[in-house]
């Protein structure tokens with residue numbers, strides 16, 4: 001029997017090339033208002049997220065004195081105090097007080113690395129790059145007061161961030177893998193429009209959904225920004241919900257080589273700010289996410305292949321374009337100068 005060589009080319013969740021991008025690291029609700037720092041993992045190491053002096057701050061989670069986690073410390077005024085010997089660090093990572101030195105100023109070399117940090121989409125985002133890159137996504141649909149927002153998951157999984165993002169962009173799995181939720185119409189043919197711009201791409205297609213027991217025509221419009229951020233705008237084309245656009249964003253936190261946290265953020269029309277309807281929608285979309293994980297987690301290596309070990313058809317056009325973008329990222333190419341298209345409503 002002929003055998004196929006195992007895929008050998010991947011972009012690891014902890015590849016240094018990923019340091020130039022923004023990544024989500026927590027729900028904003030997970031960051032305590034004051035007094036307690038939050039430890040988060042990203043690209044194979046740890047950061048401490050906290051509010052200091054009214055600012056959201058990210059400090060490397062290692063005290064420069066004896067290398068213990070600063071996330072074990074306590075917020076004292078506008079500083080983070082290490083639990084071991086009481087050194088105090090400000091929002092810029094400078095050591096401002098060493099108790100063993102009394103009133104003597106600490107040596108300036110005692111400093112903790114910091115990272116760029118910002119809130120968006122109900123999440124805290126972190127970027128390790130020296131120069132802060134522009135945030136690639138427009139938040140406007142998420143901030144629309146007529147829409148209800150919720151998060152499905154977050155899911156903790158061994159599937160890597162590239163494969164999760166590929167799955168989100170993959171239209172042709174919807175009728176099959178999601179037959180128990182919104183799929184089931186298995187004879188439809190998707191004609192994809194795909195347009196690449198630098199390290200972003202747009203993909204659109206008409207489709208049908210059977211969500212909530214009703215089969216309706218829909219238009220899907222995806223906007224992907226490398227490496228792991230993708231927006232899906234779903235517009236219903238007929239029925240009571242004709243013209244209604246719901247949004248889903250797939251965001252990945254590559255925590256470690258074999259660990260990803262996956263956030264499916266939603267902004268839905270038609271839920272009328274009804275908490276029960278929002279909770280139902282969140283439960284439904286969590287089931288959808290678990291359906292995806294049920295096929296990806298059993299993979300021997302749940303990572304996005306960047307070699308030629310897979311086969312593709314016309315229905316995979318967007319996913320092929322995503323692999324090409326990720327090859328550029330993996331090759332360590334610098335960010336293209338082409339302006340990324342901004343996300344928009346359909």
Ligand code: FES
Pocket residue numbers: 063064065066067068082083084085086087
């Ligand atoms: S280890 Fe942090 S103050 Fe000593």
Ligand SMILES: [Fe+2]
Pocket residue numbers: 167168173174177178288292
């Ligand atoms: Fe899916």
